[in-house]
Structures are given as C-alpha cells and as structure tokens.
Amino acid sequence: xxxxxxxxxxxxxxxxxxxxxxxxxxxxxxxxxxxxxxxxxxxxxxxxxxxxxxxxxxxxxxxxxxxxxxxxxxxxxxxxxxxxxxxxxxxxxxxxxxxxxxxxxxxxxxxxxxxxxxxxxxxxxxxxxxxxxxxxxxxxxxxxxxxxxxxxxxxxxxxxxxxxxxxxxxxxxxxxxxxxxxxxxxxxxxxxxxxxxxxxxxxxxxxxxxxxxxxxxxxxxxxxxxxxxxxxxxxxxxxxxxxxxxxxxxxxxxxxxxxxxxxxxxxxxxxxxxxxxxxxxxxxxxxxxxxxxxxxxxxxxxxxxxxxxxxxxxxxxxxxxxxx
DNA sequence: CGAATTTGACCAAC
DNA sequence: GTTGGTCAAATTCG
Numbered sequence: 001x002x003x004x005x006x007x008x009x010x011x012x013x014x015x016x017x018x019x020x021x022x023x024x025x026x027x028x029x030x031x032x033x034x035x036x037x038x039x040x041x042x043x044x045x046x047x048x049x050x051x052x053x054x055x056x057x058x059x060x061x062x063x064x065x066x067x068x069x070x071x072x073x074x075x076x077x078x079x080x081x082x083x084x085x086x087x088x089x090x091x092x093x094x095x096x097x098x099x100x101x102x103x104x105x106x107x108x109x110x111x112x113x114x115x116x117x118x119x120x121x122x123x124x125x126x127x128x129x130x131x132x133x134x135x136x137x138x139x140x141x142x143x144x145x146x147x148x149x150x151x152x153x154x155x156x157x158x159x160x161x162x163x164x165x166x167x168x169x170x171x172x173x174x175x176x177x178x179x180x181x182x183x184x185x186x187x188x189x190x191x192x193x194x195x196x197x198x199x200x201x202x203x204x205x206x207x208x209x210x211x212x213x214x215x216x217x218x219x220x221x222x223x224x225x226x227x228x229x230x231x232x233x234x235x236x237x238x239x240x241x242x243x244x245x246x247x248x249x250x251x252x253x254x255x256x257x258x259x260x261x262x263x264x265x266x267x268x269x270x271x272x273x274x275x276x277x278x279x280x281x282x283x284x285x286x287x288x289x290x291x292x293x294x295x296x297x298x299x300x301x302x303x304x305x306x307x308x309x310x311x312x313x314x315x316x317x318x319x320x321x322x323x324x
Numbered sequence: 325c326g327a328a329t330t331t332g333a334c335c336a337a338c
Numbered sequence: 339g340t341t342g343g344t345c346a347a348a349t350t351c352g
Contacts, residue, residue, distance in 0.1 A: 145329060152341060160343070176343090 024054035130190040132180070141195055143175065154178065163197055171197035 142164035
C-alpha cells in the first residue's frame with residue numbers, strides 16, 4: 001500500500017501533523033493543569049474543545065502507513081479485520097479504501113440471527129480502531145472474555161472480549177487482543193464499536209456518554225494521576241473497584257495465556273515494561289516521547305512500536321483521570 | 325453456588 | 339474448503 005502523496009506535500013503534511021500533535025499535547029497538559037484547579041468549568045470546557053478539535057483534525061488527516069509520523073490508529077468503519085494486519089504488521093493502517101460499503105447490516109444482533117450459534121457478519125460496519133502497547137492496558141471498561149482463537153499465520157492466539165454489560169445494557173462494544181511481538185512484548189487491541197453502557201460503578205462524573213466516536217480522541221486523561229497509580233505495585237489496577245476486578249481478571253488470564261504463548265518473558269514484563277515505565281515516569285516525557293517518536297528514523301518495520309507509544313499518549317483514558 | 329473463563333462447535337464470509 | 343467471530347456447555351474460581 002503506497003501513499004500517493006507528492007513528496008513535497010508529504011513533507012509539509014508531516015510538518016502540519018507534527019505541529020498539530022505538539023499543539024494537542026500542549027493542550028492536554030494545560031488540561032491536566034486545569035483539572036487540578038477549582039476553576040469554573042468553562043476554561044476546562046474550552047481546553048477540552050481545543051484538544052478535541054486538534055484530535056479531530058489529526059483524525060481527518062488520517063496518517064497512513066508510509067508516513068513516519070503515523071500515529072493514529074483510529075479507523076473508521078473498517079469493513080473487516082484483516083488478520084494479516086495483526087499478524088505481520090505489514091499493513092498497519094486500515095485505510096479508508098477498506099471501508100467499502102457493504103450491504104450487510106450490522107451484525108451480531110440481528111433478531112433473526114440471534115438464536116443461531118455462530119451467526120454473524122464478518123464484515124462489520126461498526127467503527128473500529130486499534131491500539132498497540134508494550135503492556136496490557138486498562139481502558140477502564142469492564143470486559144468479559146468470550147473466546148480465544150489461533151489465527152492463521154499468527155504466532156499468538158487472539159483473545160475476544162465483549163462488554164460486561166452486553167446483556168444488561170445491550171452494549172455492543174467488543175475488543176480483540178492479540179500479542180503481535182514477543183520481544184519486546186507488544187500487544188494489539190482492536191476495539192469494535194463504542195460502549196453504549198453506563199458503568200454505574202464508576203465515579204458519577206465518570207459517567208460519560210461514550211456512544212459517539214469523537215470522545216475517543218477527545219476525552220482527556222491526566223497522565224499525572226495515571227502515573228501515580230501506575231507506579232504502584234499494581235499498575236492500572238489501583239483505582240477502580242468493580243472494573244478493577246474485572247480487568248484484573250483479564251490481565252491475569254490473558255497474561256497466563258500469553259505466558260504460554262511465549263516462554264521468553266516473565267509475566268511481570270506484561271505489567272510494567274521498561275518501555276512503559278519510561279513513558280509513565282516522566283510526565284514531561286510525554287513531549288519527549290512525542291518528539292523522539294516523530295524524529296525517529298525508524299523504518300516502517302518498527303511502526304508497531306511507534307504506534308504503541310503514540311497510542312499510549314493518545315489513549316482514551318477518560319476513566320483514568322479520576323484515578324488519584 | 326454464582327460468576328467468569330475455557331474451549332470446541334457452529335456457521336457466514338471469503 | 340478455509341478462516342475468523344461468536345456461542346454455549348463444561349470447567350474453574352472465589
């Protein structure tokens with residue numbers, strides 16, 4: 001898949017994207033500062049809008065493979081999950097051209113199919129996006145594993161999760177988690193659909209309508225707070241009670257499976273990798289990481305790692321911001 | 325004992 | 339015929 005940008009345009013495009021990202025990260029830092037103040041909501045709202053605007057702009061630019069600054073893995077309306085993408089990392093980005101409209105209507109909940117085991121539409125019209133991370137990341141949502149499968153040409157099995165409130169609240173969010181690299185460990189999480197559930201166990205302020213796609217890029221996470229908790233003995237697990245439990249389960253079970261998948265790494269590696277600590281230990285490191293990523297002269301074979309870091313930055317942890 | 329996970333079967337898409 | 343996503347019975351866990 002070649003990017004057909006003219007070279008000069010591509011260069012300027014990269015610069016634009018870079019500036020947008022810097023601006024967004026600065027806005028996020030400002031948001032972080034404001035989050036710890038008692039000020040009226042208006043400035044917080046404005047900063048949130050700024051972040052959202054920048055995120056949306058970056059999303060519109062939808063950086064594709066071949067672009068060194070490719071950082072966003074928000075993919076819209078992907079028609080299918082190409083396993084080769086997950087397995088080889090060759091086609092990292094689900095591009096818009098993959099978003100062929102299908103005559104298929106959405107999928108697993110069609111009434112006439114409801115009672116038919118295994119019935120679903122492989123081609124999805126749900127919005128999907130993916131995140132790579134050196135660790136198993138907590139997105140703060142309650143997930144329940146419902147399947148695991150070895151994927152053709154993949155070293156590691158794919159784990160299937162659905163929202164715990166699928167039946168309670170009809171939430172259709174699902175995600176797939178697959179290890180894509182052993183050393184350093186790298187996991188790809190592919191989210192399908194948005195949570196329509198409201199997790200009543202969350203802090204009341206946490207009850208956000210996450211049904212729209214924009215929240216995923218715009219909701220803010222205070223990394224300062226997150227850092228504090230991640231530095232604890234049980235990273236990611238220190239702040240949410242019910243969710244914590246469920247995600248803990250997920251991490252442990254997935255971790256055990258992954259341990260079987262590769263005996264190279266110890267299980268603790270999955271919880272706190274050096275990569276992650278490097279990221280989380282230095283809040284200003286956000287920018288460090290950003291610039292180092294942008295300036296990276298890695299070729300595209302390492303795009304997965306670049307993804308992971310950048311996606312960590314962009315991670316939608318609207319739940320984490322109340323972690324402290 | 326209820327809830328969560330595992331795992332083989334099912335089946336539409338390819 | 340193969341593949342991948344989902345289901346649900348069996349199993350495990352707390």
